[in-house]
Each structure stands twice: as structure tokens, then as C-alpha cells.
Amino acid sequence: MAPQLRTLEAQEWDTWYRTLERAFGGPPTAPETRELWESLTEHDRSIAAWDGDACVGTAGAFSLRLSVPGAALVDTAGVTMVSVAATHRRRGLMTAMMRRQLDDVRGRGEPLAALVASEPGIYGRFGFGMATQQLSATIDTARVRLEAPAGLGTDGVRLRYADPLSALPACEAVYADQVAGRPGMPARAPGWERLAVAAPQGGGSQGGSPLECVVAEQGGTTVGYARFHHTPQWDVSGARGTIVLRDLEARDPAAYAALWQFLFGIDLTSTLVAQNRPVDDAWQHLVSDVRRCERQLRDGLFVRLVDVGAALEARPYRSPVDVVLEIEDSFCPWNEGRWRLSGDQEGASCTRTRAAADATVPVRALASAYLGGVPLTALARAGRACELRRGALAPASLAFGNETAPWLPHSF
Template structure:
């Protein structure tokens, strides 16, 4: 029987999501998680592949607005819920889903598609480039002290119910979005994701806790959500703290939150996973080696409408360069483009017949788009070719950002 691809109908969601769970190992999610993600699913942007009455493939997209260098929020398709049944692998199901999805994204006028990858090697062939990384730390608080900035002692900390503090925490998050490329503006309903707290997600830790940082007038300027994992051995307490979200509007509040987490009684370690790679905590700790810092890929970016995407962001230096772009999967992006930008924020990208000065694919442009990985580093790996001396250094400098791009939560 021929396979059929069609847009998801709301009453098919459970069957469609069951297939997704099967593709990811068959471990069912908690009722709380399923309820949330059913509410967040946009059926009109969700695709299923059916073999008769059986769903064998899925792909969805969320309608995001993503912060890019310069602070503009750019429409982006948040690609999600991609999976193929193990009985239908190597039959072109994934490729057909990616083809249909990117065509739909282009037709909908979104310049970008973004995703987090269970297997990064899968998505590079569809033009996605790794644009942001996560920092993970495991701080040994028995051997590390924090060197905090002036004003930290004046910050008031208060334990609150995570749900009661949600509105204040969301205001802090929203204030940070324009200054950090890669952060999605919180769409309606997404604030609930951070409050998910089924026992299966706790890893043996406590229910979710929240501490807020306040100024003298009571304004909330930071927060941390965390769990405490109590443990004991023959010598006594050996607990740890798992940090979920931590955001703050000023250095004193930021340091006060980290100092609090590192000083919780009966714990000797603080673990955080999804932090920006330039996180200031690396400068607060007295011994960065005892923080056991490491990185992994996070956000992958695909330029769907190349000129619109390149014109949407600002550049760190004036730029005038002709790009020879290859894009086998989205051939409308292929060809020669002249990108000009000034230091004040204006950018223009248009087709040209002038000689090319840099040669690369949309995957490399996706990697460099948010100002993280540099074009120079990609060139060192042989993925960008300089055709005019000096063009690489100028373009790499212009694309680079002041802060590392960061995706604070999955989707």
C-alpha cells in the first residue's frame, strides 16, 4: 500500500504522538507532558505519514519569533516532533517530510527554520547548521568559592511557589530576549513548560523549587528554578542541586542566585545543563576546573529565505561581500548574492552577477547566522572558501556577535 502524507487532524493527535514516542524508544511520557504538548501542537503545521491506518512518520512546527543579532524578533519555524517508525526507515519518509515542511515554511513567509537534534548528523543534509551550543557545569561546592560583585549582599532572596512567581519570572525572561540571539520570545502557553514537574522528570530529586531575587523596592530582577537531590553515605550528607532555569537582569542578582544555590545545606554539588557557553558563572567560580565545564550542540538553524534572513539581523562591522551559495535541498537559495551592511544596522542582500568572494553553503550561513561559530572557524574546517583575499576576515568579523547565542529551553 502506498504511503500517504497529510496534515494532522486534531482527533488524530494521540495516534500521531504514540508513533513519535515509539520512534524515540517507546517510553511513554507522563500525562502532564502529553497534555501540555497536545495543547502546544499546531495541527495545521503538523504532518503525518500513514501506511493504511497506521501512522509511521511525523513532523511538526511551532510558530516562533526568534531573537537575532540586533534584537529583532524574526519569524521562525520551530521544527519538532520528527520521527519515523522503525518499520519504515530508509524508505524516504524523513526526506519527504523535510521537503514538504520547508516548502510550507517558505510559503508561509518565515525566513528561518530551527530545531534541536536528537542526532545532529541527520539534519545537516537538509541544510541545518549548528548555530548555538549549551554549556554544562558540575560545580564542586566543597572546593569552589564564588567571587561576587559589589551589591550582591543587598539582593533579597525569597523562596516562592513556582506557579505563583511565574508572571514575575516571565517578565525577567522577556526583558532578556532582545539581548541574546537564539532566545525565542515566549509564545502563549510555553510558560507552562518550565513548570512541568512529574516525578519521572525529577531524577530522584525534590519537587520543583523557585527562588526569586528582589531589589529593595520588591521588584523581581532574577529567579532560579531547581531541585534538591538528597543523598547520604557513611560519612554523612552528600546531596546535590539540579538547576533548571536561572535568569537575572543585573550582575548582583545573578551572583546572589548562584551563591544561594551553591550554599544549600547538605549539598556539595550544583549541576546545570542548558547554560550559554559564555555564562558569567565561569568567572564567578574560584576554580573553573572544579566546575567541570563542557559543551554540546543545541540550536540548529536553517535559512529558508536567504535574503530575508540575512537582511533581518544586524552586523558588527560594515560589510560588502559577494557570496557564492550552494543549497541542493532548497535551490531557490542557490546562486550569487551581494550582502552589504553598515555598522548602524541596515543590511541589503540581492542577487548579483559580480565575481564571488566567498563560497559556502546555507548550512555554514546557518551556523554563523546568530553570531556564534565564526566563518573563519568554518573556513579552517574547509567549509568556507575565500575567493578574494581579505573577504573572509571582514565577513567573519561582521557576522560575529558580542554574546554567544543561546536556546534556554527545548521544544
């Protein structure tokens, strides 16, 4: 018999989560982090696949509000905790869970779904497109300097160590201020702020310190923070410690530069590792030698337009746009057909039309462009979109763009 899908019951959570942990391998989740995920789980949005009394598949969703270009927040299903037991692969179980999830998302009236992919190759067939990237860097702070421009005002910023938990409300207020200015950031509902100070996956910090926090203050108000681990290391030449940055946010350039200067100058260290930063992060313009920062890019957030019309109407556009798009969407066929998108910085309308299409765009490609980080013209050059009326995609691509690179600061 095929495994049966049903909504997760609260008393089944431990079994369900153990199935997820086994699928991903590695050490078990730290107890306090496990408790946090259990408290955040929305049982009515979580699916368990059962083969008899054995849980063999998991999938869940969080009710998020995601920042999009123009400072709007859009209701989004944060798809999460998706796994299939190794004993039940290649049986269509993943497809069945995604079918049930996306139907549910549509029924709830959420225009978007989004996820962080364990393997990027999995989700394209379900209409998810890579919409953000993340920058990582391993910086040789013994040879690279970070200098703030003269007159920036970093001398007026006071830095102090703070207990990560005690400082959490003030830091969370700084985070909340950043959401509107950068697409891809979730507005964190109560309880989600604890994710920022939870133990790393698997517990511990690979021999490093417990989480440390430094806050930046101006006039007694918290204007920025950095949270990090300090891993000491020594060799015959002396101290060669490493700082691993968890997160850093600031309300203004002075606080931002002061925090980065602090991280570069911590005694007994020679390496700074930043694992998830925006691709346009400003520190790249403050360092003396960007080549010795060993930058790398990887995929971040994958987005899925569950309701094309509602999703395209939910955001404004950087420049005026009036274009007819032929949408291809075999997994969610209610989106297929021609849509006329008309809008500008004040808002937009997107309605079905019988007019001739200006371009054919698979829903996966449209999802990649949605947050403004991937130009439609680049997708066309890759063969992911097809211009039908000459010159139609360039103005549409400009309209979809955003001056700030989209970025997801943490997984969910």
C-alpha cells in the same frame, strides 16, 4: 504502497504522539506535560505519515519568533516532533517530510527554520547548521567557592522561596527582558511559559524534589529567579545532596551573583549540576576553581536559512560589510546563486547579483554563522566555506559576530 503524508487532524493527535514516543523510547511523557504539548501543537503545521491505518512518521513546526544579533526578532519555523517508525526506516520518509515542511515554511514567508537535533548527523543534508552550543557543568560545591566582587551589591538583593506557578508571571517578565540581548532565545508566546515549570521528560525528577523556585527581589520588584530540583543523598561521611538547576535568569549582575551564591550554599549538598547554560555564562568568572566544575559543551540549536535574502536582511551587522556570497543549496535550490550582502549596525540589504563572488558558502555553513556564534573564518579553515577573493572572509566574519554567545534556553 508508500506511506501517505497528510496534515494532522485534531482527533489523531494521541495516535500521532504515541508514534513519536515509541520512536524515542523511554517512559511515557508525564500527563501534564503531554497535555501542554497537545495544547501547543499547531495542527495545520503538523504532518502525519500513514501506512494504512498505522501512523509511521511524525513532524511538526511551531510558529516562533527567534532573537538574532541586533535585538531583532525573526519569524522562525520551530521544527519539532520529527520521527520515523523503526519499521519504516531507509524509505525516504524523513526526506519527504522535510521537503514538505520546508516548502510550507517558504510559502508562509518565514526566513528561518530551526530545531534541536536528536542526532546531529541527521540534519546537515537538509541545510541545517549548528548555530548555538550549550554548556553543562557538574560543580563540586564542597571545594569550589563562588564569590561576588566587592561592591557588586548582592547584599541589597532579597531572596525568597516562591511557588513556581504563582511566581511564573514575574519570572516570565525577567525572561522576556533577556531575549533581545542574547541571539537564539525564542520570544515566548502565551502558553509557552508553562514549559518552564512542566515535569521533566518521563515524569518525576530522578528521586529529587518537585520543582523549587527562588526569586531575587530589589525594591519589591522581581529581578531574577532560579528553578531547580534538590536530590538528597547520604553516605558514611554525611550529606552529599545534589542541586540540579533547571534555569536561572537575572536582570543585573547583583541578582545574578546572589542567585548563584545561594545555589552554591544550600545545606546538605555538595554538587551543583547545570545542564544547559550559555557558553559565556558569567559564573565561570566568579568561581574559585573552574577546573573542578567539570565543564562540557554540546550542540544546541540548529538553524536553516529558508530564504537567504530575507534572513540576511533581517539582522544588522556588528561592523560594515559588503560582500558577494555564492550560496550552495541543493535541497532548497531557490537560494542558490550569488547574493550581495551590504550592511552595518543600522540594517542590511541582500540582493541577487551578477558580480564576481568573494566566497562560496554552503547554506549549512551560513546557517552556523547566522547567529554570531561560529566565525565564517573558522568554517573556512574547516573547508566548509571557500574564500575566492583574498581577505574577503575576515571582515565578513567580524560583521556576523556578536558580543554575546547565542543560546537556546529550552527545547521545543
